Amino acid sequence: MSGESKAVERETLLGYLDSQRKHVLGILDGLGEGDLRKAVLPSGWSPRDLVHHLTWSEVLWFRGAMAADRQVIDTLVAGEFGWKVPEEFSGADVLARYRQTIEQSNRVIGATAIDAVLAWWPTKMFGSGSWRLGSLREVLMHVIVDTATHAGQLDAVRELIDGRQWLVNDDRPAADH
Template sequence: MTDVTVETTPDGEIKALLTSLEGERRHVLGILDGLGEDALRQPALPSGWSCLGLVQHLALDVERFWFRAVVAGDKDVILGLDGSDDAWQVGSDTRAADVLDRYRRETEGANAVITAASADAALAWWPHHLFGEPHLHTLRDVLLHVITETACHAGHLDAARELLDGRRWMVLP
């Protein structure tokens, strides 16, 4: 039997949504560029979240959960759905570079899922036992949700960065 590789090309709508998501992902990493390990771990709000914790949340609870688990159906990749793990908390033995690299890897994995499906593709899995009935139903819905969530968190990182050292994203001198 011959192994045949099928290359998929996303449709125009998926390309446009993915372009928007990629812009938000670049913003997340770009606003953190140049921050040292200590600054990335410094609590940004009284609730205690740090920039590094927010990026880990985006990697695990957003990119991994929504694309690899919910859209693709690989529920074994989920971390923390039973409440035992908190993606917002980064262990002191975890290097910042490892968290940022994990985010990059998760976005690459998400992109593979996104480009292999149509905008109307139904969700492959949903954790009903945790969240009840799904409020999203297609890849399109998930993409729009993740774009919104990533943009919102990029804004949080903007505010945190300005509080840490005064740097602002895309501001002309």
């Protein structure tokens, strides 16, 4: 595959990831602090918790695994990641951090070849067994699936909160039609 084809592939995958990110942010648009903190599914997580998780997923895979950002690696190795949101973080804080993280991730993606190998592997989280992502391509596909899965969960949560639905075929809330 030529360098130009690889760049097109990277941008195509980034486009799919951006679509899922937009879905996450869009389905939560207009929710107040109480609803962002409300757990409505049996799992017990709230939209705020889930966006915090998506933020850390992007930090882990792009700044950690792909860019080997030492500060990120040290934080992840110390176990400061995942679902637990500091109580003082408002829903707006968590959403702002997700948007900022998306920008940081996009800079890493834009500066990295699609077939570049990971610069660091999170052994503490995933071990050194047979499951391992091998390139930016695989990381992008993994994060797309993770983000899309959680966007679907947020669709269910939003519909339970106030009946709002998201039309996946055109990335707009149902109320826009």
